[in-house]
Amino acid sequence: MPKYTLKVLTDFASAHTLRNYPGNCSRLHGHNWKVEAEVEATVLDALGMAVDFKTIKSLARDIAGELDHTYLNDLPPFRDVNPTAENIAAWFFHEMAARLNAPGVRVSAITLWETERACVRYTEESPKDTPS
Numbered sequence: 059m060p061k062y063t064l065k066v067l068t069d070f071a072s073a074h075t076l077r078n079y080p081g082n083c084s085r086l087h088g089h090n091w092k093v094e095a096e097v098e099a100t101v102l103d104a105l106g107m108a109v110d111f112k113t114i115k116s117l118a119r120d121i122a123g124e125l126d127h128t129y130l131n132d133l134p135p136f137r138d139v140n141p142t143a144e145n146i147a148a149w150f151f152h153e154m155a156a157r158l159n160a161p162g163v164r165v166s167a168i169t170l171w172e173t174e175r176a177c178v179r180y181t182e183e184s185p186k187d188t189p190s
């Protein structure tokens with residue numbers, strides 16, 4: 059079966075502190091975060107598109123916009139959850155999945171670059187991928 063993986067890029071700038079971190083990342087500092095959002099589909103529409111890039115760019119930008127120029131620790135999702143790259147990527151994935159309303163298309167991965175040298179890629183295994 060064919061599989062199309064589409065990827066769009068966006069970014070945001072925000073500050074955070076890592077609670078209980080044994081080092082200087084527990085101090086206030088900021089990053090220019092980069093987000094790679096991937097969605098996958100197995101079928102194309104009559105135009106030959108899995109989903110319009112404009113649709114997924116707009117979604118990714120809207121979600122990134124909620125984080126842009128904020129202090130992440132103050133936002134509801136990160137008041138009790140440390141705003142690590144891992145937790146931000148997972149939150150972004152779930153926000154994107156909840157808002158993507160295109161038949162036969164699903165969010166497959168969010169890669170979040172915290173610096174130019176470090177990123178996390180968040181995915182979710184479907185039950186059929188899990189060994190029994």
Ligand SMILES: Nc1nc2c(c(=O)[nH]1)N=C([C@H](O)[C@H](O)COP(=O)(O)OP(=O)(O)OP(=O)(O)O)CN2
Nearest residue numbers: 076083087089141142143144172173174175176178
């Ligand atoms: N697994 C994770 N490790 C770290 C995270 C994280 O979210 N997940 N976050 C941090 C800090 O936020 C920190 O700001 C990152 O700093 P660092 O990796 O030290 O980046 P630098 O570019 O400043 O440092 P170099 O050592 O020069 O690469 C830390 N770890």
Ligand SMILES: [Zn+2]
Nearest residue numbers: 074083087089
């Ligand atoms: Zn940091």
